[in-house]
Amino acid sequence: MAETALTAPLRSPLAQVADRLAAATRTSGGAIRLAELPFLAQLNVRLDAKGAAAAAVGLALDLPLPLQPNTVVRAGELTALWLGPDEWLLVGPPGSERDLESRIREAAGEEPVSVIDVSAQRTTLLVTGPRAHDLLAHGCPLDLHPRAFGAGHCAQTTLGRAQVVLVSRDEPRAGFWVLVRSTFAGYLADWLLDAATEYV
Incomplete structure (x- = not known):
């Protein structure tokens, strides 16, 4: 029997790049961690x-x-x-x-x-690690220094020309959530992976 939209298992917008995100995390030596938090x-x-x-x-x-x-x-x-x-x-x-x-x-x-x-509208990327600020600063017009955009702050902005909601998490070393429209998620993941090459 063919799978329909009602019976097919959920597939996250970034399922096809999950391995690449994990590989970048492994090779960065802890400087950067990239992961999708799907289906929030x-x-x-x-x-x-x-x-x-x-x-x-x-x-x-x-x-x-x-x-x-x-x-x-x-x-x-x-x-x-x-x-x-x-x-x-x-x-x-x-x-x-x-x-x-x-x-x-x-x-x-x-x-x-x-x-x-609007759960299906966006997916969430987790960006953490000691170089998370530096990585995001490559393509975000906001001042991401903790004094200006510290824990517990959020903003509607752009990252690598994609519209996102950026959240500075409130736990120690928790990094950022990047909420991006599902249709731009693959593009933004590729952008992050490319920008992270200097740390891996």
Whole structure:
């Protein structure tokens, strides 16, 4: 029987380069680590940041929505990224999309809220290691020095001409998440691998 879209196993956008990412990590001597974090739940949430729904959603998720521009709040397996004055990206473990959406809608009640599952829209690249800042600085216009873009910050920017959401992780030596549209993921992985050649 032929596989259909409903029965075929999930295939990540970067499955074809996983071996190359792992090889670059091995040969860099620990300077760079590149890996895909596939299938993370990603929900775009829009609501009035000053309304009752924002506080209610934060309580329901046990994760207050960040109100400072370009900041990140993390609690357990959930991460909320500030994308705009009334817009956030909620990132959670794979398969949690429906549960998170249900909790958000229930908490918001009658308040206006928009919750869109964008999990299939992007994949996530993990970039860590002592040279992670240097690697990303090759193609990102932001000042990535920890004083300017330290732990707990995020930004919508470009990397190697691809639009990304860049997240500076909050754990020690945790590096960066690079959230990129699935259609550009292969291109960006190739760009990162090429830029990393001086460290491998």
